Amino acid sequence: MRSLRLILSNPRYFAPAWVFTSLNIWFGTWAIYIPSVKDKLDINKADLGIALFCLSLGVFTIFPIASKIINKLGVGKATWTGVCCNSVAALLPLMAPNYYTLMASLFLMGACNGLTDIAMNTLVTEIEKEDKQNFMSAAHGFFSLGGILVGFSSFLIPIIGNPPLHMAIVVVLVLIINLMLRKHYYHIVAAPVEKEPFSFKLFKPLLLLGIIGFVSMGSEGAIIDWSGLYLKEVALAPEVLIGSGFLAFSTTMTLGRFLGDGISAKIGSIKIVALGALIAILGYAMVLSQHTVLAIAGFALCGLGFSVMVPELFRIGGNVKGVDSSQGVSFIAGTGYSGFLLGPVILGFLAERASLVYSFVLLMSCAILVFVITFFLGRRGK
Template structure:
């Protein structure tokens, strides 16, 4: 909890953490209005799927150039410009008057989200280096808190009665806080790195970290998308408890991120990733009992395990010897987003052709694979 107190007591850290919160508030507010936009534009599910793919396309388009832009501007300024970009583009999908404008709006919104994600994780990495303080995990905890704020804000939907107005109010309030706090981080620039020429030796740790990112993001996406259906179909949970798995997962995810920095400082980033994978694997074993109570407890273990993996990956990726922090973070983010987007789809095919239970067996083996990779990385000293 030391890192949480650090964020809450010092504007230098809170300003950065609030950007994480902002990202999830903007994205989450858009997400709750997806059905409304579908009905407003009179599009079917297939058309909606293509539009949402444009959002993903925007994310991936920005990844190859993000690190160059961040290094040119300075990571503090890049993060602030990312906040401005995301604020503006968050309004566009709900303002789209036709399907083609919606696709364009989501492409730009995706690009802004991809850029700010890389910039802000790089900024945390650089501040940690400069101040010798760990707060990456707690900062990601503030991202989770953004989702909680969106959930609370959803109660205002019938009161406001207008999606664009709701998003507009949200953007103004969130941006105003960012405007006030930007002075605490805008001056930060990345420390110079003695770059090494490309080699397999240099790329290997990044590749392994990318695999862990793919698995971790993909597993998170799978649990978000499939936990309710698993409880309904595989454990025959009553309707009241169908959403309990996701709630347990989200709660322990937030808690774990607030505790992760202190544990990481004691045992090191590689070991905490391994510990997280081990806890997640235990969670999948409990989920696979197909008992409602044990499965819900299993999803809680999943949240606790995965909570520390993603923040630590960004921390490790931003500190790979001979690689710019922004390039390392961009590689991790790119690998992770591919997993987040493809993971649930792949598991859906497995569930359709065999059983949802087999999908979660695969997730168990993948968690154990991550545990094995951490042993290799630990031996190699990154």
């Protein structure tokens, strides 16, 4: 909790943490309206999966050039640029009049999300280096906090009754807060490093962790995109509870990330990842019960289980010797977000051909895979 107190007591740390919150508010507000967009445009789950792939494509298009943009602008300016771009892009998918416009809008949203994500993680890495303070996990906790805020706002869906208006209100409020805070990070640039020729050999120790990142972020993306539809169509939840799975997941994700640094210091990285995998497996078992209350509780356990995995990966990626922090973060982002964004697409096709139940069986199998990987890492003493 020390890192949380650090963020809340100093605007130098709170400003970048709020960018994390903002990114999930934009993305989460879109996500809770996915069932509405599906019905409005009269598309099936496979079509929705293709549209979500356009979101993934936008992210992957920006990844190869993100580090160049960040280094050219400076990490602080690049972060603010991402904030401004997202404020526009977040509005477009919910305003799309047809399926093809939706795909184009999601591509643009994905590109803006990708740039902002790499920039803000690089920004935190640079501040950690300058100040010798660790707050990456807590910053990711603020990302999850954005999901909590979105989850609570989902209760306003029947009241507002207008997805574009809901998003517009969110965008204006979030942008105003970012505008007031940007002075605390706008000037920051990445510290120069003694570069070595770029080679994947530099990242060899991270490959198994990259698989863990793929699975954990794939699960996060799947729950964000499909939990509402699962509760609606499989668990038969009432409309007022459709966003509750996302809310429960985000709440425990936030709690786990605020506590993660201290727990990791006591039991070690491998053990905390293994423990998280076991908790997630139990969570998926509860989700697969198809009972509304148990499913919501299961989403909560999944959030707790996956909460501590990703922040440590980003910190490692931003501190690889001989590599710009932005390049290291881009590498971790590429492996992790391929899961975050491609996972829901794969699940969409599986849900269309079989059912959402089989999709969550696959996610549970992936959590088991993470546990197996940590078992082998532990035996090798890594």
